[in-house]
Amino acid sequence: MSVIKxxxxxxxxxxxSFTALNTFLEKHSYNYYFIICDEHTFEHCLxxxxxxxxxxxxxxxxxxxxxxxxxxxDTCLQVWGALTDxxxxxxxxxINLGGGVISDLGGFVASTYKRGIDCINIPTTLLSMVDxxxxxxxxxxxEGIKNHIGTxxxxxxxxxxxxxxxxxxxxxxxxxxxxxxxxxxxxxIDFWKDLKKLKTVADFSSENIITKAIALKNTIVKKDxxxxxxRKSLNFGHTIGHALExxxxxxxxxxxxxxxxxxxxxxxxxxxxSLKRISAKEQKDITDYISSIYKPVKISKETETLLLKYILHxxxxxxxxxxxxxxxxxxxYELYCGVRLDLIKKAIHDY
Numbered sequence: 001m002s003v004i005k006x007x008x009x010x011x012x013x014x015x016x017s018f019t020a021l022n023t024f025l026e027k028h029s030y031n032y033y034f035i036i037c038d039e040h041t042f043e044h045c046l047x048x049x050x051x052x053x054x055x056x057x058x059x060x061x062x063x064x065x066x067x068x069x070x071x072x073x074d075t076c077l078q079v080w081g082a083l084t085d086x087x088x089x090x091x092x093x094x095i096n097l098g099g100g101v102i103s104d105l106g107g108f109v110a111s112t113y114k115r116g117i118d119c120i121n122i123p124t125t126l127l128s129m130v131d132x133x134x135x136x137x138x139x140x141x142x143e144g145i146k147n148h149i150g151t152x153x154x155x156x157x158x159x160x161x162x163x164x165x166x167x168x169x170x171x172x173x174x175x176x177x178x179x180x181x182x183x184x185x186x187x188x189i190d191f192w193k194d195l196k197k198l199k200t201v202a203d204f205s206s207e208n209i210i211t212k213a214i215a216l217k218n219t220i221v222k223k224d225x226x227x228x229x230x231r232k233s234l235n236f237g238h239t240i241g242h243a244l245e246x247x248x249x250x251x252x253x254x255x256x257x258x259x260x261x262x263x264x265x266x267x268x269x270x271x272x273x274s275l276k277r278i279s280a281k282e283q284k285d286i287t288d289y290i291s292s293i294y295k296p297v298k299i300s301k302e303t304e305t306l307l308l309k310y311i312l313h314x315x316x317x318x319x320x321x322x323x324x325x326x327x328x329x330x331x332x333y334e335l336y337c338g339v340r341l342d343l344i345k346k347a348i349h350d351y
Contacts, residue, residue: 036079267347
């Protein structure tokens with residue numbers, strides 16, 4: 001088992017993470033446990049968790065409907081209501097068992113209920129293991145804008161067991177792998193070179209790859225928890241990617257977060273090349289590798305209109321300046337503000 005120390009908590013990775021979880025539970029002696037899950041993790045993951053952690057057999061189960069479109073304040077109201085009705089107090093623990101939606105929403109609920117109660121994350125998807133569960137960002141979508149309402153509130157622990165990945169489809173493994181590609185492109189050129197050698201979903205989700213990706217993200221988070229500068233690097237591909245995801249969800253089209261981010265990385269790499277932040281060879285390397293894994297996302301005129309609208313609401317923007325987190329050479333990062341709209345449109349059209 002690998003243990004990574006973050007700012008105020010530990011991330012346990014590997015088959016022995018259940019042992020680490022049980023040690024954590026025994027140490028803290030919470031009054032009540034609440035497990036937030038969705039219908040998929042209720043069926044496929046909760047039995048495994050309860051088998052390995054018998055202390056949680058008396059936990060209240062709060063089952064939510066899955067899907068990004070359920071990551072809303074309305075769902076939070078349901079969870080806050082359930083916590084209130086069952087008598088959750090300040091010495092209660094929320095266990096977020098699921099993917100990115102569960103960890104984002106569950107963390108937000110925990111950070112606001114009674115002005116904050118403890119939570120831990122047990123991520124069950126590759127996306128939540130390498131990205132959503134790590135770093136203390138919580139939130140929900142609002143008026144179609146991704147993560148528009150939220151807090152920075154760190155969990156008390158993260159327990160990552162690769163056994164849960166056995167329940168995932170190839171598409172959902174690739175969904176999380178996009179975030180691994182992103183971290184390599186902005187933080188570690190050697191890791192990027194290693195990733196380019198990987199071909200199968202088994203390679204994409206190996207414990208070594210997961211551990212390396214988490215370690216890189218954790219290093220950034222520890223230096224800039226509240227995203228004043230360096231942490232914005234983790235948004236590479238996300239200005240366009242989040243906007244694209246929101247636009248397609250509004251149109252009731254099938255899109256996963258990682259698929260939108262993969263497309264966003266390609267388009268933002270085009271912008272980085274236009275601004276002379278990366279070379280033509282680097283742009284081609286990025287585009288070729290991502291295109292070998294992900295099918296292109298179709299962007300209609302209606303989608304483009306919505307996409308551009310959502311870009312204007314990106315959290316990195318400063319006044320009227322559109323700000324992008326871009327690589328400055330693969331493995332390095334620069335926040336570039338004042339990206340012209342014509343460059344964004346050209347990148348979309350080139351894609």
